[in-house]
Amino acid sequence: MKIINSMNNELIEKKQKTVFISADHGLALVYFLQTDVVNTMLSNGIRVVVLTDDGVTDKVRSRFAADNLYFEGLRLDGLKKYFKSVHHNRQYWLHFLRWMGGSDQVNTTAIDSHLRQMNHETSRRGKFLMPFLKGYIRILRKSGYARKNLVRSQMRYTPAIYSDLFEKYSPTLVIASTSGWRLDRYLLREAAQRGIETCMAVIGWDNPSSYRLPGAPMQWANCWSQIQKQELTEGADWNQDRVNIGGIPTYDGYFQKxxxxxxxxxxxxxxxxxxxxxxxxxxxxxxxxxxxxxxxxxxxxxxxxxxxxxxxxxxxxxxxxxxxxxxxxxxxxxxxxxxxxxxxxxxxxxxxxxxxxxxxxxxxxxxxxxxxxxxxxxxxxxxxxxxxxxxxxxxxxxxxxxxxxxxxxxxxxxxxxxxxxxxxxxxxxxxxxxxxxxxxxxxxxxxxxxxxxxxxxxxxxxxxxxxxxxTYTDGSAGKRTGEYFSRLAKESKISQSVIYQFDPIH
CATH class of the missing domain: 3.40.50.2000 (Glycogen Phosphorylase B;)
Structure with missing residues (x-):
């Protein structure tokens, strides 16, 4: 009888929809855990696994403990080691090109300032490369196909650092607080390689205008406003049908005082x-x-x-x-x-x-x-x-x-x-x-x-x-966003075709 019950429990667990959330930043923890976002997902029967800094995982786990909510380390030391030891220069410049190479159909003055900074502060070798990089950036800003190829080319840098967690939890959706602008790019690439759909939650007001192309092929995004949606679709090639306007959950506490x-x-x-x-x-x-x-x-x-x-x-x-x-x-x-x-x-x-x-x-x-x-x-x-x-x-x-x-x-x-x-x-x-x-x-x-x-x-x-x-000034953004993520998790299907769904529209 115990063996049968164990098998039934395993079957139920496998049928349950699971979401990974990458919270590699203090504000991401506020966005997901100090609002209604995760609680709404839990109430919808979604199992949530929050990946955060290894040094505070136990502290966060004890503070936000809840049924069906799990915490794992992001293994940032391993990611940093991989970035520094495996074709470091190539990875570094690919990241730089993604940052600078968004479409010029939206305001680029912020990233232009960062380009000026890089041109001034880079190494002697970087100064030698800069004219060639600037030429490529001009192409990227005009060509959607060049941008698509750049994003896909980075898939070769996908370490299997989270393979045990993917096997353990079998997530149907991975959510990150950026579209791979930080070390979360490796988690998102591994998800894409496994055919698991991914979603970006826009945490910062200036994120869509200050950073551009995803660090992995991605399918979904949740942003604050129509303004940000335009920045994502026209500046970074997101499919407008896959960008949701959910408001900013972090500010619900302000509206609610x-x-x-x-x-x-x-x-x-x-x-x-x-x-x-x-x-x-x-x-x-x-x-x-x-x-x-x-x-x-x-x-x-x-x-x-x-x-x-x-x-x-x-x-x-x-x-x-x-x-x-x-x-x-x-x-x-x-x-x-x-x-x-x-x-x-x-x-x-x-x-x-x-x-x-x-x-x-x-x-x-x-x-x-x-x-x-x-x-x-x-x-x-x-x-x-x-x-x-x-x-x-x-x-x-x-x-x-x-x-x-x-x-x-x-x-x-x-x-x-x-x-x-x-x-x-x-x-x-x-x-x-x-x-x-x-x-x-x-x-x-x-x-x-x-x-x-x-x-x-x-x-x-x-x-x-x-x-x-x-957009939403009534303190409802957390619930709206949690419902959106829940819907994605329930409707997402594992398919190797997802890695090809990043479609430039320019």
Missing amino acids: KWQLSREAYFQMHQLDLNRKLISFACSFVTFSPNFQDIEALVQLVSEDALNQPCQLLIRLHPNHFLAGSLFEEEANRIRELIKGKPYIHLVEPVALGGDLGFYSGEDMPEKSSMMAWSDVFLTVYSTMVVETAIHNRPIVSVCIDAPGGWNKPEKFSLSLSEIGKWPTHERFRNAKAGRVVYNKEQLKDAINLYLEHPETDEAERLKFIQDEC
Whole structure:
């Protein structure tokens, strides 16, 4: 009888639809596990296996334990070893070509800036290759067939690192938080090689415009908005019938105000003065330009009481500020030194989850939400937090004060902040008139004073901006997305033909 029961259990398990989810980033864990996405899939009878950083797998498993939910390591060390040891240069440049080689039928200014950076910072050998690579990139941007061949050519680099997991769980769908722009490309290629369908979940606002061609043949995508869908279909050849607009589940908690602390509790957390207006600055864009000059101007305005009302400043460091030995770490230390001893200047440091997931973490969502909700004026440099702050309906200023000489390092590429307004997401913020953009200290002062006196300014534009960018503003994106993934899992069939379903339309 025990043998028969065991056989029946195995048969039931094999019939059950299973989904792999690659969560190789802190924000991916928020997207899938701190929203309704995975819970909706579980309620639909889907078995979910989340693959995440090996260093935090046990921690994540204990925190999100649920029936039919399993956790496995992503084996990132093995992937890094494979990338470095097997035709490393060829893999490196194939990745670069995918990044730069999307169609020019959509705005390419963001990736063009990265191309300029690479041209400046690459090795001597890279500089020798660059003219040939640029020529190939011009072909890729015009030819859908060239792009298709590039994507398919990478299938030769498919290590069987996950073969035991595929055999153990027999998934019918693999979902990743990128379309193989990170090391998830190896998982996606192995799935494609096995005839298992794959899906990308767009986690970041600028992902479709900042990265282009998939790192493996893929079939499905879930994005935030019609805008992102157009970027995927016209910029990276996705079949429009296979791109779903599900909104952004990560922001459901903002719309529902589930993370937001009271003003009193948040001010007490940072020893803020309840009688002073709160100005917040979230660092961003540290790859190409320092934030220091923006912060320095704000510190002077607040410390000298140069604004129309008594204010205090809260500065949130960027996750990249914690890269050991980097220019960004140096900038973080300069900021700490600048604000030392100033009573109305405070610093917020994002929380790290651990492993390779970095400081993009769901651990401090209450901090982020409360910072935006209780800021009288919120400032940044076009970061994704302009969308998040618009959800909280707070005034927004994008501070683009140029740093003389940029990083002032000959080997380091610098890009003036005044040059980046035409990047796709930046351009959308500007065109939406959802906030103000300033280029010097006087403009900064005027914009802050305007919003302090008239916080309702640009409110209608902010509301339309989040509608256009997020689509669903009722906190339902997680359930919608979970239903979509569940439907794909139930309808997907294992077939070797899936590796040929990446069809360019240009």
